[in-house]
Amino acid sequence: MQQTWVSVNALCRPLVESLVRDAAALRLKISHLGGVTLVDAGIEARGGLEAGRRIAEICMGGLGTVTLSQSSLTPAWPLRVNVHATDPVLSCLGSQYAGWSLAHGQGKGAFYALGSGPARALSRKEALFKELGYQDRAETTALVMEVDRLPPEELLLRIAADCGVRPEALTVILTPTQSLAGGLQVVARVLEVAMHKAHELGFPLERVLDGSGSAPVPPPAPDFITAMGRTNDAILFAGQVHLFVAGPAAEAEELARRLPSSTSRDYGKPFAQVFKDYGCDFFKIDPMLFSPARVIVTAVDSGASFQFGRLDEALLARSFGA
Structure with a gap:
């Protein structure tokens, strides 16, 4: 069966730009390190469920919709996150899956994270992309990390290089699990x-x-x-x-x-x-x-x-x- 692929990075670009543009309303903090744009969704910034909802759609490569609704499926916990993907293989496995292992340094101060989102399809560091037969090409990209501290500049520059983009073209979104935004994007x-x-x-x-x-x-x-x-x-x-x-x-x-x-x-x-x-x-x-x-x-x-x-x-x- 022939597969026609789309660019998850191209689909995500307006979502990322909107997230950055609406940062104040979403209670996010925008900063820059080595030219890379950092979006803090719960470390120093408060963030919230709407930020998490938007981040989840970015994780899905622009091929998914994420909504919140009240449901009787779990009466004690009625607020549910609902997800739909028009292309579950590319959206979920080619973008959303946290499969890019990232590390910098050694010992007690080492930084480690798993990366998810459309940047994975540019770097293709995982064997999964060979199986999918998919490689994206784009001038801008975004990566989501489930971490509670800022990544080191050296790692950010390496990510940009691995994706083949300038540091200024990379946006890294940070979502601590303990935060509302971080928790929601995981459940999504x-x-x-x-x-x-x-x-x-x-x-x-x-x-x-x-x-x-x-x-x-x-x-x-x-x-x-x-x-x-x-x-x-x-x-x-x-x-x-x-x-x-x-x-x-x-x-x-x-x-x-x-x-x-x-x-x-x-x-x-x-x-x-x-x-x-x-x-x-x-x-x-x-x-x-x-x-x-x-x-x-x-x-x-x-x-x-x-x-x-x-x-x-x-x-x-x-x-x-x-």
């Missing part, structure tokens, strides 16, 4: 985690035609592990995703059966506790855990739909501190 990855797991399960990506998802907005927490746990649990215990796929109905059913988070050996307690139980080592956690609680997969060729998993309000309450 509910569709992306489903796409990533589908890829890990070996489902042909070219057969994923469309998709949407939603998850509750978690309350923030002052410490990183609790905040990180809540953003993950919003998806693991109360995230819901609907994928539309081509191909045999039996294969759509098998995908739906294997996608929910409850199929993981590590399912059953708040993520912060799972993380601590493994000595705060992400690599020891079952990768199959990172997926929505409930999934619907529709086989568009036959019209059949398959639903597996369930929302777990009791585990969500334990995580959210209710």
Whole structure:
């Protein structure tokens, strides 16, 4: 099946420009380091949910819509973030996925972050882009980092060089997990985690035609592990995703059966506790855990739909501190 790609960086450019232009209204702080534009969405600036919503759309490469609404799916936590991607493969895996590993320095003062957003498609540092067969070209770009301190200038200049753009053409958006903006942009990855797991399960990506998802907005927490746990649990215990796929109905059913988070050996307690139980080592956690609680997969060729998993309000309450 022939794939026609668009430029995620070109689609994102007006979104990034709008974010910077509206910084004061969004309670963001704009600064510059080495020529790179930095957008602080929760370190020294207050930020907020609307900032997080806009940042999530930037992460999705301009191919996704992110909205907030009240829902009865989780009565105790009615505010939900809703995500739809017109091209789930490119939007979620080619842009939104936090797959670019970034590091500078050694020892106690070392800086480490995972980068997400359209800049990934310029640098192509990940093997995933060879599999997708996608490389973007653009004169401006943006990268999102889930960090609580400013990155060093040397790292910013290296990112710009890896993307093939001038430092002045790079915007880096900083979103601490403990902030409202940071928490929301993580939960807005509910569709992306489903796409990533589908890829890990070996489902042909070219057969994923469309998709949407939603998850509750978690309350923030002052410490990183609790905040990180809540953003993950919003998806693991109360995230819901609907994928539309081509191909045999039996294969759509098998995908739906294997996608929910409850199929993981590590399912059953708040993520912060799972993380601590493994000595705060992400690599020891079952990768199959990172997926929505409930999934619907529709086989568009036959019209059949398959639903597996369930929302777990009791585990969500334990995580959210209710």
